[in-house]
Amino acid sequence: MTRSDTAQPEGPSGYREAIDLEFAAATKQYAGTDSPAVDALSLKVPAGEICVLVGPSGCGKTTAMRMVNRMIDITSGDILVGGRSVKDRDVDDLRREIGYVIQQIGLFPHRTIGDNIATVPRLLGWDKHRINARVEELLDLIDLPPEMRKRYPAQLSGGQRQRVGVARALAADPPLMLMDEPFGAIDPINRDRLQNEFLRLQAVVKKTIVFVTHDIDEAIKMGDRIAILQVGGKLAQYAPPAELLLNPANAFVDDFVGADRALKRLSLIRVSEIPRSALGNANGGIEIPDDTPLRTALSELLGRGELHGRVVDEHGEAVGSLSVDAIARLAAGERL
Numbered sequence: 001m002t003r004s005d006t007a008q009p010e011g012p013s014g015y016r017e018a019i020d021l022e023f024a025a026a027t028k029q030y031a032g033t034d035s036p037a038v039d040a041l042s043l044k045v046p047a048g049e050i051c052v053l054v055g056p057s058g059c060g061k062t063t064a065m066r067m068v069n070r071m072i073d074i075t076s077g078d079i080l081v082g083g084r085s086v087k088d089r090d091v092d093d094l095r096r097e098i099g100y101v102i103q104q105i106g107l108f109p110h111r112t113i114g115d116n117i118a119t120v121p122r123l124l125g126w127d128k129h130r131i132n133a134r135v136e137e138l139l140d141l142i143d144l145p146p147e148m149r150k151r152y153p154a155q156l157s158g159g160q161r162q163r164v165g166v167a168r169a170l171a172a173d174p175p176l177m178l179m180d181e182p183f184g185a186i187d188p189i190n191r192d193r194l195q196n197e198f199l200r201l202q203a204v205v206k207k208t209i210v211f212v213t214h215d216i217d218e219a220i221k222m223g224d225r226i227a228i229l230q231v232g233g234k235l236a237q238y239a240p241p242a243e244l245l246l247n248p249a250n251a252f253v254d255d256f257v258g259a260d261r262a263l264k265r266l267s268l269i270r271v272s273e274i275p276r277s278a279l280g281n282a283n284g285g286i287e288i289p290d291d292t293p294l295r296t297a298l299s300e301l302l303g304r305g306e307l308h309g310r311v312v313d314e315h316g317e318a319v320g321s322l323s324v325d326a327i328a329r330l331a332a333g334e335r336l
């Protein structure tokens with residue numbers, strides 16, 4: 001294998017370009033079953049975006065994801081990675097382009113963290129120096145101290161192990177990542193932290209990602225686009241989170257996103273996104289930094305029994321005032 005076949009040109013920094021992914025009427029019907037587990041799924045994931053597959057248990061999320069790296073064969077239709085059918089690809093070659101992260105992580109217990117992260121680069125025949133540099137870079141990226149590379153998985157917390165799982169999947173810099181309930185086994189507080197950390201990481205590495213979850217809140221937080229599947233593997237709606245919350249395509253989606261979808265929508269909008277001209281004149285009230293999500297601003301206002309707050313920019317300058325009433329109108333989908 002030549003260098004050009006593998007991830008980065010030389011050690012750290014500089015990421016490989018992400019690639020598009022397309023499901024084209026991809027269908028899976030398991031042998032001995034009457035109906036498809038995934039039924040003519042068609043959707044496009046633009047390069048560098050996170051597509052979340054979400055839906056109730058058994059709706060075909062994992063099946064859809066595993067057809068991408070051919071862990072499951074496609075019955076009919078196709079899946080294109082970077083414009084090429086996965087069916088025409090050598091399976092090993094294809095999988096080298098696709099990072100895979102699962103809930104139970106699957107770290108090798110008798111190998112150090114460093115060796116775990118280095119698994120794929122070793123398979124690709126990178127030299128020692130390059131592997132070493134890459135492991136250091138990834139530990140830094142996932143915010144683990146360099147000395148952790150010598151530890152074994154059992155000597156890490158669940159959250160740290162999960163981060164190592166992500167680092168291992170990123171090691172050979174694959175343009176596409178599949179993540180199957182990656183944070184599913186983590187407690188809610190650490191889960192929130194890992195999600196934030198992962199989003200920060202994604203802002204740097206900009207991979208094309210398919211992310212499976214059954215948790216609609218996680219989908220809204222992580223997805224650039226969300227595909228909601230119904231049992232029977234039928235796509236109910238594919239849209240960016242805000243659109244999904246504002247215009248659910250049918251009763252199933254409406255029900256699945258939940259009764260508090262107006263509030264969920266508020267968590268996607270920051271105060272800074274409201275046109276300044278729509279803010280009232282700044283006067284008293286509590287201070288609301290303009291990078292605050294509207295849902296947080298609303299809780300702060302209500303929690304303190306205030307009807308208005310003073311919006312301040314990153315320099316602490318007051319730029320206007322925001323009322324509970326204005327937030328309520330935004331929640332209802334009105335433009336200010």
Ligand SMILES: Nc1ncnc2c1ncn2[C@@H]1O[C@H](COP(=O)(O)OP(=O)(O)OP(=O)(O)O)[C@@H](O)[C@H]1O
Nearest residue numbers: 030031033037056057058059060061062063064214
């Ligand atoms: N190997 C198999 N043989 C037959 N049926 C299968 C097989 N694997 C999955 N199924 C069925 O296909 C459907 C979709 O399963 P899949 O695991 O993709 O759903 P899921 O949405 O990921 O579910 P969960 O959220 O519970 O993990 C289910 O009805 C499941 O029982």
